Amino acid sequence: MTASGNEPSRSEKAASASDVPLEDRYFLLIEAVQDYAIFMLDPAGNVSSWNPGAQRIKGYSHDEIIGRHFSAFYTDEDIAAGKPARELAIAAAEGRVEDEGWRVRRDGSRFWANVTISAVRDASGTLLGFAKVTRDMTDRMRLAELERASEVSAQVQITRENEQKRIARELHDDLGQQLTALKMSVALMEATLAAKAETAPLVPQTRAVQKEIDAMAMSLRRIASDLRPPLLDDLGLTAALEWLAEDFTKRYGVAATVHIEADEPQFNAQFNEFASTNLFRIVQEALTNVARHANASRVRIELACVGDRVSLDIEDNGVGATLTLPPVSTSFGLLGIRERVRQLQGTVSFASSPGTGFHISIRVPVAAVQ
Ligand SMILES: Nc1ncnc2c1ncn2[C@@H]1O[C@H](COP(=O)(O)OP(=O)(O)O)[C@@H](O)[C@H]1O
Ligand SMILES: [Mg+2]
Structure with a gap:
């Protein structure tokens, strides 16, 4: 034909x-x-x-x-x-x-x-x-509902961060100042007691009180910086990540290292507060998991900017895990990471199998973090 x-x-x-x-x-x-x-x-x-x-x-x-x-x-x-x-x-x-x-x-x-x-x-x-x-319009309505829920959850997170920031500042500025004043009063008291032979034997007791005050001040600083790392607001994301890694290494004896790779010299300045808070909290959650589940000897955090993407990778050399989908409902850590990444319009993948360590890989458009 x-x-x-x-x-x-x-x-x-x-x-x-x-x-x-x-x-x-x-x-x-x-x-x-x-x-x-x-x-x-x-x-x-x-x-x-x-x-x-x-x-x-x-x-x-x-x-x-x-x-x-x-x-x-x-x-x-x-x-x-x-x-x-x-x-x-x-x-x-x-x-x-x-x-x-x-x-x-x-x-x-x-x-x-x-x-x-x-x-x-x-x-x-x-x-x-x-x-x-x-x-x-059912699908459209569901989509709109999802969008609303996501906006609400972002708002809840921002409110929580602001509240934590406020509490951290008050702890530091108010209670911290009072502890410093208390320590000075005790030091003055010590000098007065030391001056007279009959009260001099009380000096070691005032020294003990000063030590306790120092310990309290340290706890207070730790609680305040757990609530809101001061570096994040003062020096930006990369400095805060360095601090987090150092603190993690000290606390858990797992060597945590931070690698920043970026084309831009002003890398830090690129991140708006919402983005740097979110990325910081993601790394914090990932490190908590390393401490809890990984039994690792090292963990590597890499933040890079390539073209129009920011990438964040957290990789440990621990026992790894079998990843189930969907994750169990009691595990909010990885879910929280997913949600934060979604709010930054990015993508996240978790890679692991028993014995291979755990790798979290995040890609976010630069436009969403500026
Ligand atoms: N770095 C890691 N190494 C090994 N397993 C991990 C790691 N991170 C997460 N996991 C596994 O993934 C599960 C889910 O983590 P997560 O959502 O943070 O919940 P949770 O920490 O409360 O158990 C963990 O219970 C653990 O089995
Ligand atoms: Mg967890």
């Missing part, structure tokens, strides 16, 4: 395009639409036409629904509140009504619908019925 034998002839082509009467073409168009339920109601609100999109969205076949009142699509609450009749009345009076809300499928399940009802009249203005177009 020749190529031209497969093709419709010129006259056949013409026939498929415009020889179909206009009315039939509209019918074919509506029949082809899958994403919208498009149908007609008679003036009393009974269904008088039905398209495959309507069957797909609402679940009724053509024969099941023709002739039934359209209130079948509404929830019991809406029916009790008289909503179907009210919408028809508005459409009749104003030509058109639009509504968004829950609707009910044949099987009783609900979907979030965007609905328009338009009055259809003949040339003399007599009401012939209504054209109704319904779109299933």
Whole structure:
């Protein structure tokens, strides 16, 4: 068979395009639409036409629904509140009504619908019925809900960080100052006691009190910097990471090293407060995991900027883990890391298997951290 034998002839082509009467073409168009339920109601609100999109969205076949009142699509609450009749009345009076809300499928399940009802009249203005177009917006609504939840969770995190910052500052400035003053008073007291032979034996006791005050001051500094590392606000992300690694090495005896690789000389200045807090907390959580689970002897933290991406990698040489998906619901550490990365519009992957250590790999667009 020749190529031209497969093709419709010129006259056949013409026939498929415009020889179909206009009315039939509209019918074919509506029949082809899958994403919208498009149908007609008679003036009393009974269904008088039905398209495959309507069957797909609402679940009724053509024969099941023709002739039934359209209130079948509404929830019991809406029916009790008289909503179907009210919408028809508005459409009749104003030509058109639009509504968004829950609707009910044949099987009783609900979907979030965007609905328009338009009055259809003949040339003399007599009401012939209504054209109704319904779109299933459930997925969109879920997406919007997710977006809202994510905004709320980012806001909660910011509020928590600010609160921790406030508490850390008060601990440092207020309680810290008072401890310093107390230590000076005790030192003065010591000098007074030392000056007289009969009170001199009390001097060792004041020394002991001063030692206790020093220990308190140290605890206070540790608690304050756990709440909010002062370096993060004063010197930026990279300095705070260096401090974190050093502190981790001291606390747990696991050698933690930080490697910064960036094209930009002003690397630190690139990170806005939200981003540097998030990246810092991610590394903090990862290190907590290394201390708790890894039994590692070293952990490497690498922060790099390549082109328009910032990458953060945390890799240890410990026992590793079998990663289950989805993670167990009691494990909030890795989930928290995921959430923080998502808020920075980035991607994260966890790689590990028993014996191979644990590797967290994060990529974030530079634009999201500036
Ligand atoms: N560095 C690591 N080395 C080995 N296993 C790890 C490491 N980090 C995480 N894991 C594994 O992943 C699991 C989930 O971690 P996470 O979400 O932080 O929860 P949690 O620390 O509360 O158990 C841990 O229970 C552990 O089994
Ligand atoms: Mg953890």
